Amino acid sequence: AKQDGRGVYRIYSADMKVQESQEFRLDLEIKAALAKQHFMLNYQPIISLDTDDTIGFEALIRWTHPGRGVITPDEFIPYAEKNGLIGLIDHYVLRQSIEQIRLWRQEHATAFYISVNVSGLAFSEPDFTCAVIEKLAEAKVPASYLAIEITERALIENIEQARLCLKQLRQHGVRVLLDDFGTGYSSLSYLNEFKLDVLKIDRSFIANMKPHIKDNPVVNTVIALAKTLNLKVVAEGVETSLQRQLLKELGCDAGQGYWFAKALPPADAIKWLR
Ligand code: C2E
Ligand code: CA
Numbered sequence: 001a002k003q004d005g006r007g008v009y010r011i012y013s014a015d016m017k018v019q020e021s022q023e024f025r026l027d028l029e030i031k032a033a034l035a036k037q038h039f040m041l042n043y044q045p046i047i048s049l050d051t052d053d054t055i056g057f058e059a060l061i062r063w064t065h066p067g068r069g070v071i072t073p074d075e076f077i078p079y080a081e082k083n084g085l086i087g088l089i090d091h092y093v094l095r096q097s098i099e100q101i102r103l104w105r106q107e108h109a110t111a112f113y114i115s116v117n118v119s120g121l122a123f124s125e126p127d128f129t130c131a132v133i134e135k136l137a138e139a140k141v142p143a144s145y146l147a148i149e150i151t152e153r154a155l156i157e158n159i160e161q162a163r164l165c166l167k168q169l170r171q172h173g174v175r176v177l178l179d180d181f182g183t184g185y186s187s188l189s190y191l192n193e194f195k196l197d198v199l200k201i202d203r204s205f206i207a208n209m210k211p212h213i214k215d216n217p218v219v220n221t222v223i224a225l226a227k228t229l230n231l232k233v234v235a236e237g238v239e240t241s242l243q244r245q246l247l248k249e250l251g252c253d254a255g256q257g258y259w260f261a262k263a264l265p266p267a268d269a270i271k272w273l274r
């Protein structure tokens with residue numbers, strides 16, 4: 001047993017030592033990857049079901065590790081959230097996305113947005129809004145080109161601060177999307193708690209859709225709920241033409257998923273936009 005700085009006794013078993021040293025390495029490797037720009041963003045199109053136009057993209061992070069190849073976000077984001085590194089990643093992703101908007105706007109006249117996944121910890125920083133608005137101003141990018149995706153899990157830490165941040169961002173014109181809707185316990189309460197622009201239906205609901213339109217009461221009700229609240233609805237994980245058609249008939253505004261495109265490297269995404 002060993003006493004740490006805060007007077008807490010910890011028992012170190014051989015197993016835990018291995019685990020801790022691995023986590024320690026991942027910690028260093030994330031910092032190194034940020035410095036060496038081994039993280040990159042891919043962009044998954046979000047398509048209007050009405051017009052088939054691309055209205056935006058979701059920025060999805062990819063880590064190209066020199067030894068281990070491409071590492072997906074599910075393998076390091078939860079770790080980064082636990083270990084205080086997510087803030088560095090959030091700011092990197094925001095900066096990168098805003099720079100991407102700046103470049104694409106030079107080549108593409110029609111409006112679009114890039115939607116960024118932001119961890120709840122970011123909203124605990126009182127100056128998060130300022131940081132975002134500053135980055136937008138530096139790049140001369142209108143706020144309406146940026147969107148923020150929040151998940152219920154990530155927000156619970158500091159509701160008051162989160163509410164304030166989101167309010168300020170929306171006042172500037174940044175869209176706020178509620179991600180993975182329907183997967184958590186607090187889904188409905190978040191609709192009351194925060195002013196939002198878009199509700200993203202989690203892909204598990206889309207995957208379970210039945211071929212007959214009448215047999216999809218849950219998706220139907222979620223879309224109706226969003227309309228009542230004046231929110232746009234994006235369906236995630238649209239994989240088939242049937243899902244796309246059913247969602248359109250149910251009044252869903254937009255879709256995202258492999259049926260349209262997977263997340264594309266920047267060069268392919270701008271080609272897609274054109
Ligand atoms: P998410 O926000 O729900 O992102 C959507 C995930 O679904 C992405 O996985 C995407 O590639 C995948 N996907 C898209 N279309 C389809 C489809 O038709 N079918 C199926 N089965 N999957 C589809 P990805 O890129 O591996 O991201 C996983 C999660 O990692 C994301 O879930 C998000 O929570 C997190 N994440 C990704 N990028 C970032 C980031 O830059 N910052 C933070 N904080 N989290 C991120
Ligand atoms: Ca997301």
Ligand code: CA
Pocket residue numbers: 179180200202236
């Ligand atoms: Ca999602």
Ligand code: CA
Pocket residue numbers: 180
């Ligand atoms: Ca998810």
